[in-house]
Amino acid sequence: MKDKILHTLLRALPMALVLAVLTGTAVWLSRMGEDETASDAIRLMYASAEVTAVLADNAQEDHQNSEGRRVGDQELEIRILSGDHKGEIMTVTNYMSALFNVDVDQGDRIIVRIMTDEDGSYYASVFNYDRGIVLGVFLLIFFALLAVLGGKKGVGALAGLLLTLGCIWFILIPCLIRGVPAVPVTIGVSAVSAAAGLIFLNGYSKKTLCAVCGCVGGVLTVENAYVAKARLQRLRRYLPVSRNHLEQEVRDALHWQTDLEFAPVLKLSDDMEQALQMMSDIDRICGSFPGLDCGSCGAPSCRSLAEDVVKGEAKESDCIFVLREEIRSMADALGAMGGHASGEKGREVLK
Numbered sequence: 548m549k550d551k552i553l554h555t556l557l558r559a560l561p562m563a564l565v566l567a568v569l570t571g572t573a574v575w576l577s578r579m580g581e582d583e584t585a586s587d588a589i590r591l592m593y594a595s596a597e598v599t600a601v602l603a604d605n606a607q608e609d610h611q612n613s614e615g616r617r618v619g620d621q622e623l624e625i626r627i628l629s630g631d632h633k634g635e636i637m638t639v640t641n642y643m644s645a646l647f648n649v650d651v652d653q654g655d656r657i658i659v660r661i662m663t664d665e666d667g668s669y670y671a672s673v674f675n676y677d678r679g680i681v682l683g684v685f686l687l688i689f690f691a692l693l694a695v696l697g698g699k700k701g702v703g704a705l706a707g708l709l710l711t712l713g714c715i716w717f718i719l720i721p722c723l724i725r726g727v728p729a730v731p732v733t734i735g736v737s738a739v740s741a742a743a744g745l746i747f748l749n750g751y752s753k754k755t756l757c758a759v760c761g762c763v764g765g766v767l768t769v770e771n772a773y774v775a776k777a778r779l780q781r782l783r784r785y786l787p788v789s790r791n792h793l794e795q796e797v798r799d800a801l802h803w804q805t806d807l808e809f810a811p812v813l814k815l816s817d818d819m820e821q822a823l824q825m826m827s828d829i830d831r832i833c834g835s836f837p838g839l840d841c842g843s844c845g846a847p848s849c850r851s852l853a854e855d856v857v858k859g860e861a862k863e864s865d866c867i868f869v870l871r872e873e874i875r876s877m878a879d880a881l882g883a884m885g886g887h888a889s890g891e892k893g894r895e896v897l898k
């Protein structure tokens with residue numbers, strides 16, 4: 548009996564150590580260094596709220612452009628239910644369009660964005676419906692089914708799943724935000740979380756070792772290392788910036804002195820039908836590019852070039868890879884015209 552307890556403790560020790568190291572790493576990554584200052588992102592908070600009254604409703608059903616959704620605006624009185632402003636009553640204007648449409652009634656629960664200005668004043672805007680309770684109930688049902696049907700293994704799988712989510716949220720994303728090289732950290736986090744999760748599920752065994760190797764090997768077999776790196780870097784670029792590294796005061800010369808003017812650079816067309824057609828053309832053209840986002844065409848990403856092509860401001864052959872294919876086809880055609888089976892002669896001509 549004593550030997551069995553000792554054996555179990557010895558097997559649990561490495562897992563406890565790994566969990567302690569992961570927790571310590573997560574705490575260390577969440578600290579704010581002395582040379583770091585909170586960025587503007589800290590001024591934006593999300594909170595749940597309840598619509599206490601619909602003060603005005605200027606929305607109407609639109610069957611032509613919005614598939615029968617109501618578009619227009621509503622004046623709402625809301626009560627904040629969570630966060631720093633809990634309990635406060637605010638009024639917000641809820642704008643409803645074909646694409647952004649949160650149509651609410653009195654008593655509905657919503658998620659609001661609360662933005663705090665430099666002078667300390669703040670305002671709310673409607674972000675989405677609050678589906679927290681429904682999602683929570685489904686999650687509980689999922690956890691219960693996993694435990695009831697899977698028994699000990701189900702609980703192990705659940706622990707592994709929670710550990711993986713924790714590793715992504717508290718270690719991988721903070722590392723990416725802090726500029727740690729994306730590919731090694733992603734491989735490292737996936738290796739550690741897969742190993743720990745599978746040991747939770749199946750204990751120490753050859754099967755577990757094979758499964759861990761399979762998981763880590765899967766991460767390493769990316770279709771193209773450069774594409775993987777570019778995608779991870781893009782993920783980092785669009786993560787909410789939680790910190791910056793300004794070591795001194797921003798000089799006055801860098802502050803805006805004049806009002807910014809709105810320029811509708813993202814608007815494709817005034818005509819909704821035409822804009823939707825252009826969006827689908829952008830998707831199609833973007834799909835024909837390699838997706839490297841290398842910037843060699845002068846656009847910051849393949850999608851930006853596709854937008855420029857659709858707007859008539861660029862050509863598909865501005866992508867160096869498309870251009871190379873076109874030159875190859877021309878070379879092959881020239882070679883064929885010259886009676887050569889291969890396009891080698893044509894390529895020489897083009898050179």
Ligand code: SF4
Nearest residue numbers: 840841842844849866
């Ligand atoms: S050159 Fe091609 S691959 Fe590179 S960003 Fe432009 S469209 Fe994308």
